[in-house]
Amino acid sequence: MKLNASTMLGQGKNIIQAEIDAACELIDFFRFNAVFAMELEHYEPISTKITKNTMQFRGMEGFVAAIAPFNFTAIGGNLPTAPALMGNVSLWKPSNTAVLSNYIIYELLEEAGMPPGILSFLPSDGPVFGDVITASPHLSAVNFTGSVPTFKTIWRKVAENLDNYVTFPKLIGECGGKNFHFVHPSAHVDAVAAGTARSAWEYSGQKCSACSRMYAPKSIWPKILEKISAIHKEIKLGDVRDGSVFLSAVIDDKAFARLKAYIDFAKTGADGANVVLGGKCDDKTGYFIEPTLITVTDPKSKLLTEEMFGPVVTVLVYEDSKVDEVLATVKDATPYGLTGAVFSQDKEFLYRARDVLRDAVGNMYLNDKSTGSIVGQQPFGGSRLSGTNDKAGGPHYGLRWTSPLTIKETSVSLTDWKYPSME
Numbered sequence: 112m113k114l115n116a117s118t119m120l121g122q123g124k125n126i127i128q129a130e131i132d133a134a135c136e137l138i139d140f141f142r143f144n145a146v147f148a149m150e151l152e153h154y155e156p157i158s159t160k161i162t163k164n165t166m167q168f169r170g171m172e173g174f175v176a177a178i179a180p181f182n183f184t185a186i187g188g189n190l191p192t193a194p195a196l197m198g199n200v201s202l203w204k205p206s207n208t209a210v211l212s213n214y215i216i217y218e219l220l221e222e223a224g225m226p227p228g229i230l231s232f233l234p235s236d237g238p239v240f241g242d243v244i245t246a247s248p249h250l251s252a253v254n255f256t257g258s259v260p261t262f263k264t265i266w267r268k269v270a271e272n273l274d275n276y277v278t279f280p281k282l283i284g285e286c287g288g289k290n291f292h293f294v295h296p297s298a299h300v301d302a303v304a305a306g307t308a309r310s311a312w313e314y315s316g317q318k319c320s321a322c323s324r325m326y327a328p329k330s331i332w333p334k335i336l337e338k339i340s341a342i343h344k345e346i347k348l349g350d351v352r353d354g355s356v357f358l359s360a361v362i363d364d365k366a367f368a369r370l371k372a373y374i375d376f377a378k379t380g381a382d383g384a385n386v387v388l389g390g391k392c393d394d395k396t397g398y399f400i401e402p403t404l405i406t407v408t409d410p411k412s413k414l415l416t417e418e419m420f421g422p423v424v425t426v427l428v429y430e431d432s433k434v435d436e437v438l439a440t441v442k443d444a445t446p447y448g449l450t451g452a453v454f455s456q457d458k459e460f461l462y463r464a465r466d467v468l469r470d471a472v473g474n475m476y477l478n479d480k481s482t483g484s485i486v487g488q489q490p491f492g493g494s495r496l497s498g499t500n501d502k503a504g505g506p507h508y509g510l511r512w513t514s515p516l517t518i519k520e521t522s523v524s525l526t527d528w529k530y531p532s533m534e
């Protein structure tokens with residue numbers, strides 16, 4: 112209850128978003144990570160009559176630095192605890208805008224009997240924390256979730272200190288995205304409209320997986336727009352304590368200014384931009400950005416290629432006859448590779464698109480929105496600049512936090528150094 116409430120009030124999530132994140136996903140992480148750790152132990156190397164081979168999944172030497180983003184309380188809790196479960200100690204730096212909810216997790220763990228010294232909760236300035244941990248010879252890994260520029264800064268710092276480490280630090284980072292909904296002319300219009308409204312606008316688009324670009328065919332665009340406009344009319348923006356609210360303020364003044372700048376750019380009409388829905392930005396009583404839909408005509412527009420991280424979706428309407436041509440450009444349209452969705456009732460196209468786009472995403476959705484991965488069901492992570500794709504919530508994540516030790520014990524020792532061929 113306290114965890115959900117602090118996520119609502121501190122990070123601006125409505126009731127449902129706070130619950131699926133803070134309580135539910137965190138509980139899933141704890142339970143599934145434990146099961147996956149036990150499954151790892153099932154592996155036994157092959158032994159022979161005279162050798163017994165074993166493998167120990169020991170923790171790493173040194174400490175893990177867990178650096179958390181603001182937008183998911185569960186991620187804040189998972190970043191330090193997943194390594195701890197595998198036998199490591201973690202220094203946990205919460206985001207400056209999510210300290211309270213993360214601290215409540217820390218308190219819960221203490222209450223549950225977590226031994227002292229395993230996790231150190233260290234709210235601190237990001238660059239100061241980054242400088243201190245990367246300067247330590249005992250850094251064994253960084254478990255980071257946040258933006259691309261911050262991850263690059265940490266990676267550079269590690270490179271600068273490379274001669275000082277006891278062991279090569281592992282760098283695990285999950286970063287941003289420019290996630291897409293690609294709509295085929297055969298798509299189910301209601302599914303596109305509902306899925307896009309949820310993915311692009313809920314939690315004010317502040318999910319790394321949020322849909323922020325859509326490619327829609329000219330033939331059904333008017334119907335999609337009609338449906339999405341009707342949804343837009345019903346959506347309530349406001350205080351999260353009001354149960355009927357769908358989205359609330361963005362996280363802080365910096366996010367507000369960044370989003371307003373993108374919307375103001377769109378309002379100039381540059382890149383053929385047209386603000387079709389929303390577009391109002393109001394910081395009188397909180398950092399409120401209306402759910403916004405922009406159309407552009409320039410496929411290279413920054414509105415269609417840069418991560419904005421807010422409730423803004425940019426749409427490129429294409430000629431139906433160019434569907435394959437447009438699909439081919441989506442693949443390399445941005446440097447990211449996080450999530451993407453294809454909506455098509457034509458199965459042949461659906462699977463072709465899946466194959467064309469395979470390197471453009473880490474999590475792909477077919478006829479479903481690009482958000483809402485569930486631990487144990489859709490292990491999550493992206494490639495390219497979206498991260499190192501280590502798939503939190505999946506069975507292989509735990510392996511990243513171990514330094515496996517292989518032991519060979521022989522019962523018949525070697526006594527002759529010569530090979531038979533040398534006789």
Ligand SMILES: NC(=O)c1ccc[n+]([C@@H]2O[C@H](COP(=O)([O-])OP(=O)(O)OC[C@H]3O[C@@H](n4cnc5c(N)ncnc54)[C@H](O)[C@@H]3O)[C@@H](O)[C@H]2O)c1
Binds near residue numbers: 182493
């Ligand atoms: N791929 C994923 O799984 C995933 C999940 C959640 C969020 N994200 C991404 O996170 C971003 C939003 O989160 P944010 O605004 O909290 O990101 P951010 O990069 O601003 O901050 C992330 C963390 O890094 C810390 N930090 C800042 N500078 C640092 C430095 N020099 N050294 C060490 N730590 C430093 C911050 O204090 C914070 O704790 C978006 O880009 C979003 O897409 C990705």
Ligand SMILES: N[C@@H](CCC=O)C(=O)O
Binds near residue numbers: 317482485
């Ligand atoms: N796991 C979440 C995204 C986490 C990033 O912010 C989803 O799939 O929507």
